[in-house]
Amino acid sequence: GCTHVLHHLSFSLSCRRLEPSERPLQMVYDYLTAMGYAEPVRVQQEAANSDLSCLIRFYSGESCGNQQERTLLTGVFNVRKGKTQLHKWAERQVILCGTCLIVASVKDSLTGKMHILPLVGGKVEEVKRRQHCLMFSSAGSQAQAYFVSFDTLADYQRWHRQASKYTMHMAVHLNKRSKQSKERFFSCHPTDAEGPLFCRFSQLKSLNLSHNHLGVFPECVCEILTLTELNLSCNNLHTVPVQICNLQSLQTLSLDGNHLSSLPEELGGLAQLNSLGLSFNNFSHIPAVLERLSAVDKLAMAGNRVETLELCTLARMSHLKTIDLRLNGLRQVKSESLEAVSQVTQLDLRDNCLDSLDLSAICNLEALYCQRNQLGTLTLSGFTLRMLHASSNRLTTVNIYPVPNQLTHMELSQNLLEYLPDWVCDCRKIEMLDVTHNQLSELPLRLLTNLSLRKLLAGNNHLQRVPDLLDHVPLEVLDLQHNKLAELPESLFYKALNLKYLNLSANALESIPPSSQSEESLSTLQELYLTGNNLNENCGALLVGHQNLRVLHIAYNQLLSFPASKLTKLELLEELNLSGNKLKTIPSTVSSCKRLHTLIAHSNHITVFPEILNLPEIKLVDLSCNELTEIQLPDSLPATLQELDLTGNSSLILEPKTLNLFSHITTLKLDQKSTTTAADSTSASTPWAHGYSEMSGQRNKLCVSVLAVDQFGDGVEACYGIFDGDRNEEVPRLLQCTMGDVLCEELQHSSIDNVYMCNTFLTSHRKLGMAGQKLGASALLCYIHHEPSDPGGYFSLTVANVGTCQAVLCRNSQPVPLSKVYSLENCTEEMERVKCCKAIITEDNKVSGVTCCSRLLGCSYLSPWVLPKPWVHTEPLCPQDEFLILGNRALFERVSYQEAVCTVQAVRDPRAAAKKLCSLAQSYGCKDNIGAVVVSLHIGEDSCTCEPPVTTTEPRGPPPTPLPVSVTPGPTEPATLSSSSGIASEFNSETSASEVGSEAGSTASDEHPSSGPASRPERRCRTHPGLFQRQPSSATFSSNQSDNGLDSDDEAPLEGVISNGSKLEVEVDIHCCAFQLRSGVPASPKDLKIADLKKSPSTSSLFGKKLSNGSVVAPEDSHNLIEVALEAPKKKSGYFTAPAQQDPEDQLIVPPCLEQEVREQLRGQTLLVSGPSALSAPPSLKDPIWDHPHPPAFASHLVPGPGPAPILQQEVYDTAL
16 A cells, blocks of 8 residues: 655654554644644644644655755856866756755756766865865766856855765765665664665665664664664664674764663674764663773763763773763762873763862863853862863852963853952963853952953953053953943053953943053054943043944943044944934034944934935944934935934924935834824723834844734733744744734633633744744743733733743832743753753754754744743733833843843833843844833823723713814714813814824834724723723824825835824823713724724734834724814923923812812712823822823812813823924
């Protein structure tokens, strides 16, 4: 019959023949259950989904995926055949498949004749007379050769490295039939019955059977006496047969990733065996048979279960020089005898459970790796020690005797050192010393004057001063960030003439020393980081001596200006960060910095666009959160400009001509502002707002995406997410576009947080399709909602994440971590799970050398080692919760939780806070993509989210006569509320849907359902269980449709750009009001369809255009209630923070002592409208710290009116930007 084969699409040897006892449906069930699906009904539904074929599939017949899986590299390059000049160069499709080079006879086509060149035993040589060119030649008397010219150095190195692996193998003589048999052997379970097949392999030297799930060691392999290399890794083997002794020619034996706990004594008879891989098995001790394998010089036993290492055992194995015992759960190292272990030179004990370590008996030790243990003491022999890596322990000192005069590199970061041992200063050859994240209070002068020290990392300590340098020192890199330095040695720069990198960020510096003692400077400084100090503009004059500066970060200081004449001296400057100062302008002399490619100057008071668009190499300009009003542009922009960020400039107005000039920019970030109409309005606001920031760093592409939806679903809910693809941008963008929709769907099926969040991640993982097979991303999703069991209660925050994206909640000014970091180094239980699955964890702590994360969305070919099942946690929100921070790995590697909380507290705008977090991470040394989302929270009595009751037919009383307002509905619109909030205005429904949008910022919000108020159920809150209701509204509108010169496929439209340049942004807050809406004509079916479409986060680009980097928030929908202020004060910055100035005659002042009595009386009324008060507020309510459209506290002044009941006069906030 047919051969049934299971295909996991892992792009490796993943096809295998099913056993007669295996059942495909049960296998699918087990696969989905292992992924994380818990409910049997849901498992059945997922099993029937066609998208599942990207993860697991079955088919009958011969395996059809072998050729594709054996394809290692492919591309179209210039090729020439033969070693003579008779043949011409031509573009051809070239494939490195298995051990052969395949060259197509037709460009970009595999349909024509294929020229196959076997590489085994051949050569791969560099062609020096042609750049990036290799010559591939086969072995034998009829050898052929092909010359391949590659486009880039990266391609050249990749092909050279991969092809060289096969030319080094000895020749394997296989005829065509034998080759077919070999491939059949690879894809099946070899049995004894198939032993006669191996008679054809009379000259076989190398055999790779890894990842075949054999279960049993194939004894027939032991009959191939010519084998020198045998790889049986990851085959679920439990024993090794004694017949292994037949392979007397065997030199390399790989048994990693199995279930072995012992080895046969006969293995010791393999005299030529020099490499034995035993990593990730179940050994509890070092096999005694290794004593007889005298040619083996490395003990590779990482990931086993060796809890005790006896040095006397190593002493008996005198041939072992390198010991690898990572990830063993090692608890102690015994040194009972006085016998020296003289042969061991390298010892790797990383990621174990050691609390003390005495290796003084290993007298010739050259390199020790003991990171991520629990070491309190460390004792070593220093005779031959060259490298010491002992970070992430609890060390208070390190004892080494004698002084290690051969020591060159020492890493002691993240320990508890209060002082440096004296012997450190005596090391004659030390070149690099890392003591970051300790408790050092001083640096010895003898250390800084060491004539061999090139790199000193001493950041995140308690240093208060740096000793004066008395003589010239060879230091090249000095990192002193996050200390308590108030000043630097006067002689620093002219005594350290080789200094190229200096990081002094996050100190208390008020000045910097001069670059030289005379006008002529010999400084070679190239990178200088001074962010987060107390420097003023006087430091600019001291910087000009560093004429070789390429990178200058001087953000978040006290600069009022930057000397124009001094900037002209920095001609080699490439990157300049001036953010977070008090600059009103950037000198025009910046145009003299011809090499400048990055200018970051957000969060200042800049009013004039700098003259930087004439620079020939400018790539990135960030002038967000400033006070720009207009931009003077040249006739043409440089072709190199890739990103321009102008968000947060509230007074900036750009003409369509300017936008057309910006059309070629890859990433153009401009504020969008929604245009609301009565037809689409939902009359809802939220007690939160967000801002986000992304920075690509030194990467050429941005692999971080953000999802931000302030108004999510049908209620007062929100959804925020951040996705980090590390080095791929495809998966983060896909997740950004789909996860909001998936969460909406899952909420329809379940109200249990763990269920709907887990299913959201698993479904998103499946929806990645082919892109998710080899690519993956860390993901974090936050959902703010009411508990289903208490819809009128306080909010809850449900967080789910995989990978290394993290969420932190600020509660009472303290950080509260909400996520779990799924990296192998940070999560012990995940490390154990991956080890039990027999994954190979490489020396850089990556699963199969691919990722350090044990849970990701995507990377399905690494299943079951890497899973998409998320960590889910729900945290009830309370009035003490101030804000939420979301960030990727790169952010929180540089910025601690506590510093992040303090940073955001000091900034009043969420967008500016997110910008600051990213800028700090960059100044602290981060080179990767950085993403941050800041969500300000106002959870409490002053922001209750009660919704209006359902519509009734009883009409409302007339509004107060002094301040009338009316909102006139369109022909098919339901009538909306008339209330006392401003002047009479009319709005129609002719606004284009594409105008309704909101860029990420402190007031950006997502789609809110546009269903009429009549269909909304009544919701009351725990704080106001009676008739107290809240109906806030925020609206921005204009008299004409925006014309920003961009079509639907261009970048994000400009905020509030209209033909007459006018813009008005208003919020009306009617807090705790119980009112009744007049019934109106229901919306047409067409309108309902559009409303449903606009609810979808993934369709947001239809209504608000998406940035080219994929990271935008969905647009804000309009509101049911639009009210306009008549005499509200206006500010040039901030959002809705100015208190309304009310007419004293319209105010009834209620003394605080009578406030409670007034409240009780108001509860007895049947129709009340309450408003906020700027005069008195309950002491239990916190004051908002954010410039945010958020209402103040409960009102305590009343306004008489002609209505059926007293009406509380409302405050109106308005900002004309």
